Amino acid sequence: MKPIKNVCVVGLGTLGTQIAIQAAAYGYNVDAYDPKPDAFATMQTKVKAAMQMTRKGPTFPMALWDAHAAKVRLHSSLAAALLTADLVVEVVPEDVESKRKVFAELDRLAPIDALLATNSSSIPISRIESVTTRPEKCLNIHFYQPAVGMNMADIMGGSKTSPETLQAARVFVRSLGCVPLMVQKETLGFCFNSIWRAVKRQSLYMWDGGFVDFRDIDRAWMTFTGMTYGPFFLMDLVGLDIIYAIENIYFESSQDPRDAPPASLKQKIARGELGVKAGIGFYKYPDPECTREGFLLGA
Ligand SMILES: NC(=O)c1ccc[n+]([C@@H]2O[C@H](COP(=O)([O-])OP(=O)(O)OC[C@H]3O[C@@H](n4cnc5c(N)ncnc54)[C@H](O)[C@@H]3O)[C@@H](O)[C@H]2O)c1
Structure with a gap:
């Protein structure tokens, strides 16, 4: 070759x-x-x-x-x-x-x-x-x-x-x-993306259902992994329209309603809240609160 x-x-x-x-x-x-x-x-x-x-x-x-x-x-x-x-x-x-x-x-x-x-x-x-x-x-x-x-x-x-x-x-x-x-055998989500996808789907479910404030999920993830950001900031970084399209591909493949991207995500996209690239997603940019001092302790 x-x-x-x-x-x-x-x-x-x-x-x-x-x-x-x-x-x-x-x-x-x-x-x-x-x-x-x-x-x-x-x-x-x-x-x-x-x-x-x-x-x-x-x-x-x-x-x-x-x-x-x-x-x-x-x-x-x-x-x-x-x-x-x-x-x-x-x-x-x-x-x-x-x-x-x-x-x-x-x-x-x-x-x-x-x-x-x-x-x-x-x-x-x-x-x-x-x-x-x-x-x-x-x-x-x-x-x-x-x-x-x-x-x-x-x-x-x-x-x-x-x-x-x-x-x-x-x-x-x-x-x-x-x-x-x-990846040794073809699968939706490749290697690590399928792991990240499980985190993302559950995070969206918890937010959409009103079970917890999305910021607390980010705080938990940051504390648990030692990373400087959590799943909701990362989704903003990727772009919520891209996230929606990806979730839809999983849904179309499984037809399992639990895989469908939440309606509230679609509504955010319709309002133009696409994440970092739009200046607003889950957080507001260029100064999202999750990067400010004290965020982890709930300030
Ligand atoms: N955003 C992420 O974090 C991320 C991570 C991994 C993989 N991806 C994947 O990478 C791909 C692109 O995502 P993105 O976030 O960079 O999208 P994006 O919307 O930021 O960029 C897409 C670019 O493609 C250009 N484009 C559109 N049609 C084209 C064409 N026919 N020929 C050449 N260019 C064209 C657009 O002008 C735009 O600049 C998607 O498949 C996405 O799933 C994205």
């Missing part, structure tokens, strides 16, 4: 921006495309704010952030961005039909031997791979948020992914200073 040197990131939102800079920081040639020309610049400002709020940073020295970001080559056309790719990471919104459309384009435009990965939080590659002519080179690589200390990625194959593809992804993830989490 061709060694991975050139990485193309498609979609420069919350995660795409972080993946592109992480790969540039570790010596890869990074090409990138987003239909919104200012996506990369805008998102960097937001990611830097998230670093401040979480008091976490990337695996490389923060002082080098701008220099690494400057190495990412932005393109105004997808075809130009894909021209020399060895690995493509798709990071567009969490919707299976959009991802299938993008993957059909990636298959048409990327070099024939390029690997095609989706960063989806919940959609197994087996639901996407059939639009390509290279299912053996398609896989899930699910990064968390490397810029705020979550330097790990789930790696999962679909129905035809070759062992060489999975091994190449493992080497790639490790080379970025991230922990590769290998």
Whole structure:
């Protein structure tokens, strides 16, 4: 298999921006495309704010952030961005039909031997791979948020992914200073995301049912794990619209009403309360109370 040197990131939102800079920081040639020309610049400002709020940073020295970001080559056309790719990471919104459309384009435009990965939080590659002519080179690589200390990625194959593809992804993830989490049998939620999903579902249930104030769940989690934030802050960071879409994918798959995202979450989204990116979610930004002194003791 061709060694991975050139990485193309498609979609420069919350995660795409972080993946592109992480790969540039570790010596890869990074090409990138987003239909919104200012996506990369805008998102960097937001990611830097998230670093401040979480008091976490990337695996490389923060002082080098701008220099690494400057190495990412932005393109105004997808075809130009894909021209020399060895690995493509798709990071567009969490919707299976959009991802299938993008993957059909990636298959048409990327070099024939390029690997095609989706960063989806919940959609197994087996639901996407059939639009390509290279299912053996398609896989899930699910990064968390490397810029705020979550330097790990789930790696999962679909129905035809070759062992060489999975091994190449493992080497790639490790080379970025991230922990590769290998999924041995396809499952919704990959490795750690299914654990986080159980925490998230129960947290939403407790909040929606009015059993506890969401802040107390964050306080409990922070005290128990020693982390600087809890599940509700993390959902704000991810984006409540993304959280809703992910929960819906679990629900559509199981049809179990207990898996349905709560109506109050839908109402928050309808009011534009999407989390950090909107300035309001469960908390208000840029100065959420969970990052203030005294929060843990209930101040
Ligand atoms: N937000 C998180 O913490 C997180 C964590 C892990 C995985 N993910 C996954 O990563 C993916 C992206 O999530 P996000 O939070 O970065 O979303 P986002 O909404 O922040 O960014 C999505 C970006 O994709 C761009 N885009 C839309 N259509 C496109 C197209 N056809 N081609 C190229 N770019 C296009 C948008 O302009 C936007 O900049 C989703 O599948 C999500 O589940 C997100």
